[in-house]
Amino acid sequence: MPHAALIVFLSLFVLVTPLGFVAARWRxxxxxxxxxxxxxxxxxxxxxxxxxxxxxxxxxxxxVALPALVFGAGAIGFFALPYTIIAxxxxxxxxxxxxxxxxxxxxxxxxxxxxxxxxxPMLGLLVAITGILATMPYIALQLVGIEVxxxxxxxxxxxxxxxxxxxxxxxxxxxYTYTSGLRAPALIAVVKDLLIYVTVxxxxxxxxxxxxxxxxxxxxxxxERIMLARPPxxxxxxxxxxxxxxxxxxxxxxxxxxxxxxxLSARDPKTLTRNMALLPSYSxxxxxxxxxxxxxxxxxxAKVPQYAGYFRQYSNNFAVPALFMRSFPGWFTGVAFAxxxxxxxxxxxxxxxxxxxxxxxxxxxxxxxxGCSDAxxxxxxxLVSLVVKFGALLFAIGLPTTFAINLQLLGGIWIIQTVPALVFGxxxxxxxxxxxxxxxxxxxxxxxxxxxxxGFKGAVYxxxxxxxxxxxxxxxxxxxxxxxxxxxxxVLLRALGVExxxxxxxxxxxxxxx
Amino acid sequence: xxxxxxxxxxxxLWWRLLLVVPVIATLWVPWFARTRPMLIGxxxxxWYLMAWVPLSALCSAVVYLxxxxxx
Numbered sequence: 001m002p003h004a005a006l007i008v009f010l011s012l013f014v015l016v017t018p019l020g021f022v023a024a025r026w027r028x029x030x031x032x033x034x035x036x037x038x039x040x041x042x043x044x045x046x047x048x049x050x051x052x053x054x055x056x057x058x059x060x061x062x063x064v065a066l067p068a069l070v071f072g073a074g075a076i077g078f079f080a081l082p083y084t085i086i087a088x089x090x091x092x093x094x095x096x097x098x099x100x101x102x103x104x105x106x107x108x109x110x111x112x113x114x115x116x117x118x119x120x121p122m123l124g125l126l127v128a129i130t131g132i133l134a135t136m137p138y139i140a141l142q143l144v145g146i147e148v149x150x151x152x153x154x155x156x157x158x159x160x161x162x163x164x165x166x167x168x169x170x171x172x173x174x175x176y177t178y179t180s181g182l183r184a185p186a187l188i189a190v191v192k193d194l195l196i197y198v199t200v201x202x203x204x205x206x207x208x209x210x211x212x213x214x215x216x217x218x219x220x221x222x223x224e225r226i227m228l229a230r231p232p233x234x235x236x237x238x239x240x241x242x243x244x245x246x247x248x249x250x251x252x253x254x255x256x257x258x259x260x261x262x263x264l265s266a267r268d269p270k271t272l273t274r275n276m277a278l279l280p281s282y283s284x285x286x287x288x289x290x291x292x293x294x295x296x297x298x299x300x301x302a303k304v305p306q307y308a309g310y311f312r313q314y315s316n317n318f319a320v321p322a323l324f325m326r327s328f329p330g331w332f333t334g335v336a337f338a339x340x341x342x343x344x345x346x347x348x349x350x351x352x353x354x355x356x357x358x359x360x361x362x363x364x365x366x367x368x369x370x371g372c373s374d375a376x377x378x379x380x381x382x383l384v385s386l387v388v389k390f391g392a393l394l395f396a397i398g399l400p401t402t403f404a405i406n407l408q409l410l411g412g413i414w415i416i417q418t419v420p421a422l423v424f425g426x427x428x429x430x431x432x433x434x435x436x437x438x439x440x441x442x443x444x445x446x447x448x449x450x451x452x453x454x455g456f457k458g459a460v461y462x463x464x465x466x467x468x469x470x471x472x473x474x475x476x477x478x479x480x481x482x483x484x485x486x487x488x489x490x491v492l493l494r495a496l497g498v499e500x501x502x503x504x505x506x507x508x509x510x511x512x513x514x
Numbered sequence: 515x516x517x518x519x520x521x522x523x524x525x526x527l528w529w530r531l532l533l534v535v536p537v538i539a540t541l542w543v544p545w546f547a548r549t550r551p552m553l554i555g556x557x558x559x560x561w562y563l564m565a566w567v568p569l570s571a572l573c574s575a576v577v578y579l580x581x582x583x584x585x
Contacts, residue, residue: 075559078560080526081540081564081566081567082540082541082563085535085536085537085540085563085566085567085570086537086570088570088574089534089536089537089574092574093530213554214555214556215552215554215555216555217555218555218556218557222545226557226559228543228547228550228559230547232555241545242543243542245542246540270582271581272579273581274578276574277571277572277574277575277578278571280568280570280571280574284567284568287563287564287567290561291556303555407550461535
C-alpha cells in the first residue's frame with residue numbers, strides 16, 4: 001500500500017514545483033523592487049487573497065497538531081474554532097487602516113509602520129526582532145508536518161537519509177521563493193487548498209460512515225474528553241482557559257508578520273473586508289479537521305501494532321496520518337499527505353519572506369546600509385529569505401521537536417507584545433514611544449518567565465483574581481501588564497517632558513479617501 | 515471633517531457592533547459547554563461552535579454590504 005501512496009505523493013509534489021518558478025512571470029513586474037518581491041506588488045484580488053491568507057494561517061502544523069490535541073486532550077482543543085471565528089472580525093476591522101497607511105508610505109511590514117508613526121527606528125527594531133523570533137520556530141514546525149507524513153509513507157527516518165526529504169523540500173522551496181517572492185506561495189496556495197479541501201470533505205464523509213456515524217464515534221470517546229470539565233468551586237477552571245486561549249490567539253494573530261504580509265499584498269482595503277466574510281470557510285474545514293482527532297480515537301489507531309513505533313516517535317501528531325492510512329486506499333492517502341506537505345511549504349515561504357522583509361527594512365536599511373538602492377534592498381531580502389529557511393531547517397534537524405514547539409508557544413506570547421505599538425498606533429498617537437518600548441519589555445520578560453515557570457507545559461496560568469482562580473492564557477495576562485505599563489509611563493513621561501518624536505503620517509492616511 | 519463624513523463614520527461604527535455578537539457567543543463558555551441536545555450524533559458543544567462559523571460569516575457579510583460605500 002505505501003507504494004501507491006508514495007507515487008501519488010511524489011507526483012503531486014513534482015507537479016507543483018514548476019508552479020513556484022512560473023509564478024515569477026505571473027503579473028510580471030520588476031522583482032528587484034522589494035514591494036514586488038516581498039508583497040507581490042500589492043495587486044492580489046479577492047480570490048488570490050483568499051487562497052493566500054487561507055494558505056498562510058491554516059498551516060500544516062495546524063492540520064497535524066490540532067487533531068493531535070483533540071486526540072490527546074479532547075474538548076479544550078476546540079478553542080481553535082472560536083479563535084478563528086473571532087479573529088476575522090477583530091483583524092479585518094483593523095487591517096484596512098494599516099493597508100491604507102502602508103500603501104501611502106510604502107511600508108512593507110508592521111515594523112515599518114511603527115517606525116514611521118512614532119519616528120523611532122528603535123521601536124521599529126523591537127517590533128521587527130519580535131516578529132523574526134516568533135516566526136523562526138513557526139517555520140521549523142512546518143517541517144514537523146512534512147516529517148510525519150514522509151515517515152508514514154515508509155521512508156526510513158533514521159540518519160541522514162531520513163533528513164533527505166526535508167532537505168530536498170526546503171532547497172526547492174528556497175529556490176522558488178528566491179526567484180518569485182510572494183507570487184510563488186500565492187500560486188501554490190491554490191493547489192494546496194484544493195488538496196486540503198478534497199481531503200477534508202472525503203474524510204468527514206468516508207470515515208464516519210466506516211465507524212458507524214458520529215454517534216458511535218462519540219460513544220467511543222471517554223466522557224471526560226468530550227466535554228470541558230465543570231469548574232470546581234472557587235475557580236473558573238477549563239472555561240476561562242478555553243475562552244482566553246481563543247481570545248489571546250485571535251489578538252496575537254494580527255501581529256504575526258506572515259499575516260500582515262498576506263494582508264498588505266491585497267489590492268485594496270475592500271479586498272480585505274470582503275475576505276472577512278469569505279475566510280470562515282476555512283474555519284469550517286478547521287472544525288472538521290479537529291473532529292478527526294476524535295475519529296482517530298474511536299478508530300483506536302494508537303492500538304494498531306504497526307503504528308506503535310510512529311506513535312513513540314511522533315506521539316499524538318501521528319494520529320491523523322494513522323487515521324488516513326487506516327481508512328483510505330493507498331493512492332488517496334498520497335493525495336492527503338501531499339496536501340499536508342505542500343500545505344507546509346506555503347506558510348513556510350510566506351513566513352520566510354515576512355522575516356526577510358522585517359530584517360531588510362528595520363535592520364539592514366535602517367542601521368547597516370542607510371541609503372541603499374531599491375535593487376540592493378530587494379537583493380538583501382532575497383538572500384535573507386534563504387538564511388531564514390536554512391536556519392529553520394537546521395533548527396528542525398538539529399534540535400528536538402519539543403524545542404520548536406516550546407518556542408512556538410513562546411512566540412505567541414512574544415508577538416502579542418507588539419500589539420499595543422501596532423494597533424493603538426493605528427488609532428491614536430497618544431502613547432509615548434518610550435512607554436511602548438518599556439511596555440514591550442515588561443510583557444516579553446514576564447511572559448517568558450511565566451512560561452518557563454510552567455515548564456513549557458501548556459500556556460495557561462492559574463491567575464488569582466478577587467479570591468477566584470481564573471486560569472488564563474499567559475499571552476493575555478502579559479498583554480494587560482504591557483498595556484498598563486504603556487498607559488502609566490505615557491502619562492509620566494509626558495509630565496516629565498521627555499522628547500516625544502514626530503509622526504510621519506497624518507490622520508487622512510488612515511481613512512478612505514472621501 | 516465634514517458632517518457627512520462624521521455621519522458615515524458613525525454609521526460604520528453602528529454596523530460594526532454586529533461583529534461583537536459572534537465574539538460573545540463563542541467565548542461565553544457556560545452557554546454551550548453541554549452535551550445535549552445532540553445533532554446527528556454530535557454533542558451540543560461541537561455543533562454549536564461549528565454553527566457559529568457560517569453565522570459569523572453572515573454577520574461579516576452584512577457589515578461588509580452595509581458599510582462598503584463608506585469604506
